[in-house]
Amino acid sequence: MTQPLFERLTVIGLGLIGSSLARRAMQDGSIAREVVAYDASPTVRTRVAELGIVHRVADTGQEAVQDADCVVLCVPVGAMAPSAAAIIPYMRTGAILTDVGSTKQSVIREIQPFLRPDLHFVPAHPIAGTEYSGPDAGFSTLFEGRWTLITPIEGGDPEPVAKVAALWQLCGAMTREMDAAHHDRALAIVSHLPHLLAFTICGTADDLEGESRNEVLQFAASGFRDFTRIAASDPTMWRDVFLNNREALLEMLARFTEDAQAMARAIRWGDEEFIVDRIERGRRIRRSLIEIKQA
Amino acid sequence: MTQPLFERLTVIGLGLIGSSLARRAMQDGSIAREVVAYDASPTVRTRVAELGIVHRVADTGQEAVQDADCVVLCVPVGAMAPSAAAIIPYMRTGAILTDVGSTKQSVIREIQPFLRPDLHFVPAHPIAGTEYSGPDAGFSTLFEGRWTLITPIEGGDPEPVAKVAALWQLCGAMTREMDAAHHDRALAIVSHLPHLLAFTICGTADDLEGESRNEVLQFAASGFRDFTRIAASDPTMWRDVFLNNREALLEMLARFTEDAQAMARAIRWGDEEFIVDRIERGRRIRRSLIEIKQA
Ligand SMILES: NC(=O)c1ccc[n+]([C@@H]2O[C@H](COP(=O)([O-])OP(=O)(O)OC[C@H]3O[C@@H](n4cnc5c(N)ncnc54)[C@H](OP(=O)(O)O)[C@@H]3O)[C@@H](O)[C@H]2O)c1
Ligand SMILES: NC(=O)c1ccc[n+]([C@@H]2O[C@H](COP(=O)([O-])OP(=O)(O)OC[C@H]3O[C@@H](n4cnc5c(N)ncnc54)[C@H](OP(=O)(O)O)[C@@H]3O)[C@@H](O)[C@H]2O)c1
Known part of the structure; x- marks a missing residue:
């Protein structure tokens, strides 16, 4: 040997x-x-x-x-x-x-x-x-x-x-x-922000009053469910990650929030082109992931 | 027969x-x-x-x-x-x-x-x-x-x-x-908002400059990937859903945004208890889904 x-x-x-x-x-x-x-x-x-x-x-x-x-x-x-x-x-x-x-x-x-x-x-x-x-x-x-x-x-x-x-x-x-700084920025968007969003939407759903909260569980198959898998992760680990990458994470969250607001405006004013463009990007990214076998 | x-x-x-x-x-x-x-x-x-x-x-x-x-x-x-x-x-x-x-x-x-x-x-x-x-x-x-x-x-x-x-x-x-109004509110949180968030984070990632964008794809396994599956859905269908349930959807997005801001504040100020509480909710919801076999 x-x-x-x-x-x-x-x-x-x-x-x-x-x-x-x-x-x-x-x-x-x-x-x-x-x-x-x-x-x-x-x-x-x-x-x-x-x-x-x-x-x-x-x-x-x-x-x-x-x-x-x-x-x-x-x-x-x-x-x-x-x-x-x-x-x-x-x-x-x-x-x-x-x-x-x-x-x-x-x-x-x-x-x-x-x-x-x-x-x-x-x-x-x-x-x-x-x-x-x-x-x-x-x-x-x-x-x-x-x-x-x-x-x-x-x-x-x-x-x-x-x-x-x-x-x-x-x-x-x-x-x-x-480089460590580069690592922290990359991970903020691919991992830390998705986890933060997943935890948050579970919280938002959990805050709904009685009947609506049950419905979230029952009808979860329509999208919500995909967010709960990553939201099941360990609290201590994730608390530490959030606190220890706060700058990069908060910056990515700020960008995301701006983008979500832009989407909200487009929905409010019926800007179909903008909405379709955003949705198309999701599809493109998914397709790229499948191509490089990371999907 | x-x-x-x-x-x-x-x-x-x-x-x-x-x-x-x-x-x-x-x-x-x-x-x-x-x-x-x-x-x-x-x-x-x-x-x-x-x-x-x-x-x-x-x-x-x-x-x-x-x-x-x-x-x-x-x-x-x-x-x-x-x-x-x-x-x-x-x-x-x-x-x-x-x-x-x-x-x-x-x-x-x-x-x-x-x-x-x-x-x-x-x-x-x-x-x-x-x-x-x-x-x-x-x-x-x-x-x-x-x-x-x-x-x-x-x-x-x-x-x-x-x-x-x-x-x-x-x-x-x-x-x-x-009731139809009740339906539209329930679906806004379990389906329409998750799709909106998934489309948005794909857009945020797509906007990153060259190198970082590639990294999003390569390191997607760490969380991002879970969001891209639902972001691969049909643009026409989703454009129509967003425009036709705009009130309920924008209301849920506003709640979600408030919750995300509260999480951001907790991360900025190191409020460990708040962060852990939010993460625990994600786990609880996931567990309930598994119990009712909708996970
Ligand atoms: N999970 C992931 O997806 C992932 C991916 C990549 C990297 N990581 C990183 O990997 C590390 C471990 O994560 P994990 O998911 O394996 O966590 P985990 O399953 O929660 O395991 C962590 C273990 O470390 C123990 N521990 C805590 N403080 C310690 C100390 N001071 N000395 C010795 N042992 C101690 C814990 O004991 P107690 O149970 O008593 O606390 C626990 O057994 C973290 O830094 C995380 O950021 C995690
Ligand atoms: N996909 C889901 O997850 C889901 C779940 C529950 C309910 N729904 C609802 O189900 C409906 C269909 O969704 P889907 O996912 O099956 O969509 P889809 O796969 O895109 O199919 C829609 C079909 O309808 C055709 N069409 C469009 N306008 C038409 C018209 N005026 N007359 C006749 N046919 C027309 C389309 O043709 P073209 O290809 O030429 O446009 C297409 O073949 C939507 O209302 C959606 O909200 C969808």
Whole structure:
């Protein structure tokens, strides 16, 4: 057997993403010789041990990262800094610290103060997910055919960046390097704004009085339903994402609101051409997605 | 064999809905002895004949409705009045005229001037659909397990209403009577607003400059994609729906916009509790949908 990419891979936070990564690494010996896990929640630690999706579950972060050559933070974005702070002092010289957070500028900004010069920090974001969370929700093929974006920090070495790219490629992902600010703007429109709109329309519907609220549920097949799938996602994760990408997200929401107002005006004044043009764009985008097989 | 519900059922407009109804009626002899079709488009008429999904395709509306005991208008909402006006003079005394339009007050208001006292008009709306359109998109099981809402006009006979309900029940639908104004408000939130938001976010994304626009497509899996499916729907149909339910739709959009602004404020000021509360509602609604098997 050829040398695996890592000797010891440590996953911190065994939710949907962390447990999927662990499962993949256990399945594919070329990723790491040993997979170690730590989660702040004792319930999750017990469950991960039961599931047998890692070689070893550690009782503390300190114990988990000892002698690991790669540590992957898979906790909510708001928990990245404290969980990094708790383990960095115990990491081995030359080891790689990476993360999977859905926002990148905030994670870099908050982890940087705790970094050591003898460690390599490589921020990354696998763009894959479902509306479920927790260690039971993960599966080893989650990242297949999806993108993982890597947002290297300034002045970092290229070799650890290449190793993190290799890690995700071994998980079946395509990888791409990108500036963190650019990442946050792109994700604001493709992911964070759609989630915000989905949560909001569920709230608007939930506020309707008795009878109307029931009808929303009963007649959901006519469009509403498509919004509720993504609105079923984890509150802690999404609260953190919204708060940690607020500038880009609020800017995209402002653009969207302007566009919705323009549509409202066109409806009010019967501007058929404008309305049809807007609808045609939706169709075009859908067609492009189907062409590039992302639909 | 027992008596079918109708002797001759005429379907006007053989798109997704009309062709699905025709297919069902052809499959299930208890709906009608003969199924006749007419579409304004010669291409559609030729295609429907090729598909063999009706007994007979008529060359004119006049010919199609002759001797029919039930005529179903399945044209876009904006075409309901002209197509009703064109056929009503040739309908048989005592026949039922019904429609499938997604808005009900406007259809009733616009058809009423052309009605004859010896005909029965029963407005209805099968709440089922896909993002596809045209005669090839239809299928006989489209209405199964879905609701059809019937919005009887004031002073109408109960018997034709019962017959239209029976028609949709034979198509596998559950039926419910409802006031037209109530229908239009309910559909504004469950269907028309979600479509408006989906079209709008596609437009907002389409307006991004070069590189960012490509990224929207590539990273669509992270949420955006769920919005594009419903945004692929037919422009004529949706233009008509928006224009014909403008009051209720604009009111729901105003509520939604207020709610989105409240979310924006909470994100700007870091009001975690508010954000989590909103997200929790999304989850609750999703869970309710799963419970009542409409997810
Ligand atoms: N879900 C997606 O679609 C998706 C996609 C790409 C990236 N991401 C990113 O991936 C990360 C994890 O998301 P997820 O969906 O996997 O979340 P998840 O299923 O909720 O799992 C997160 C896990 O981390 C644990 N945790 C929280 N704080 C911790 C700490 N300080 N130290 C150690 N463990 C801690 C949580 O324990 P408790 O249950 O006790 O809180 C939970 O078990 C987030 O940064 C998210 O932004 C998510
Ligand atoms: N799609 C849905 O999700 C859905 C759900 C419930 C109810 N509805 C309602 O059902 C109706 C039909 O929708 P659809 O999705 O089936 O539309 P569609 O697939 O676009 O089909 C409409 C058909 O009607 C024809 N038509 C247009 N004007 C006509 C006229 N004056 N006389 C005869 N035929 C005419 C069209 O021909 P051309 O192609 O030449 O225009 C087309 O073949 C609409 O009122 C819609 O609101 C739709």
